[in-house]
Amino acid sequence: MPFETNATVPSFGGRLLKLSHASTAIGSSMALNLYLPPQASDFNKVPWIFYLAGLTCTGDNGAEKGFFQAAASQNGVAIVYPDTSPREPRYDGDDASYDFGRAAGFYINASKAPYSATYKMESYIIDELYDALPKEFPLDPARVSIMGHSMGGHGALTLFLKYSKKFKSVSAFAPIANPINCPWGQKAFGGYIGDDQSEWKKHDATELVKTFKGPLEILIDVGTGDNFYKQKQLLPENFEAAAKEAGLTVGANGINIRYQTDYDHSYYFISTFAADHIDHHMRFLVKPQADLISF
Numbered sequence: 268m269p270f271e272t273n274a275t276v277p278s279f280g281g282r283l284l285k286l287s288h289a290s291t292a293i294g295s296s297m298a299l300n301l302y303l304p305p306q307a308s309d310f311n312k313v314p315w316i317f318y319l320a321g322l323t324c325t326g327d328n329g330a331e332k333g334f335f336q337a338a339a340s341q342n343g344v345a346i347v348y349p350d351t352s353p354r355e356p357r358y359d360g361d362d363a364s365y366d367f368g369r370a371a372g373f374y375i376n377a378s379k380a381p382y383s384a385t386y387k388m389e390s391y392i393i394d395e396l397y398d399a400l401p402k403e404f405p406l407d408p409a410r411v412s413i414m415g416h417s418m419g420g421h422g423a424l425t426l427f428l429k430y431s432k433k434f435k436s437v438s439a440f441a442p443i444a445n446p447i448n449c450p451w452g453q454k455a456f457g458g459y460i461g462d463d464q465s466e467w468k469k470h471d472a473t474e475l476v477k478t479f480k481g482p483l484e485i486l487i488d489v490g491t492g493d494n495f496y497k498q499k500q501l502l503p504e505n506f507e508a509a510a511k512e513a514g515l516t517v518g519a520n521g522i523n524i525r526y527q528t529d530y531d532h533s534y535y536f537i538s539t540f541a542a543d544h545i546d547h548h549m550r551f552l553v554k555p556q557a558d559l560i561s562f
């Protein structure tokens with residue numbers, strides 16, 4: 268059993284499992300939360316959505332304050348809340364700032380020492396959790412989506428754009444949408460990848476969307492009162508312009524960026540629009556009728 272269940276917390280008729288496991292991608296123990304809605308059982312594998320959290324977070328922030336569980340229960344979808352970086356081993360200066368090192372893994376595989384030894388958050392999500400969780404819990408391996416907030420919004424957008432066959436849909440709250448052009452992204456990519464900016468582009472949603480083929484629907488919410496938006500850490504306009512240039516539909520049936528008047532960067536903002544994001548994903552996660560057995 269790769270996952271240990273350390274606590275089971277009833278929530279909105281379902282169960283929030285507080286899990287830990289020895290991660291092969293990271294090389295040490297990782298904690299995460301898994302919300303199973305009441306519909307999940309040995310006989311009913313439910314669809315599931317990754318929620319990737321932002322800077323300074325663990326898997327607890329979204330589970331405690333995102334308010335996703337109410338809508339997840341109504342729709343019969345599970346939510347996985349991974350951690351935001353390895354916790355062990357420690358590196359000199361890995362907690363010197365809130366936007367690099369611990370709790371700031373940026374959902375990429377670091378290639379620069381010493382972080383390259385363990386900061387493998389892309390492999391952790393895409394290879395390890397994606398495969399291991401449905402083996403042990405009632406999750407449908409064929410119906411997976413991804414969403415995230417801020418750094419986690421960058422993670423959701425880039426992992427979807429890189430591995431679009433693995434996910435049915437994507438959405439983001441206040442994502443860092445063009446990290447190579449903002450201070451957070453430049454600091455993280457410089458520290459985890461090094462000076463080669465052509466490598467940075469491989470992990471930038473605005474760069475990746477330029478070559479995305481096929482129809483693409485993404486729900487993105489950004490608060491106009493978000494100080495990080497005002498400080499140009501998020502740059503959703505750059506993402507939208509790149510999508511337009513690539514010929515993708517922008518607006519309600521395409522790249523749908525909603526600017527929410529006065530909302531900030533916090534979980535008050537996320538929880539307000541949590542149900543909209545679950546609804547967005549359910550449009551892509553419901554089982555086609557042909558799959559249902561009739562007697």
Ligand SMILES: N[C@@H](CCC(=O)N[C@@H](CS)C(=O)NCC(=O)O)C(=O)O
Binds near residue numbers: 321416417533
């Ligand atoms: N600590 C940072 C802010 C970091 C921050 O706002 N983190 C966001 C994600 S980017 C978050 O979700 N924080 C945790 C929370 O609100 O629960 C600062 O002082 O500027």
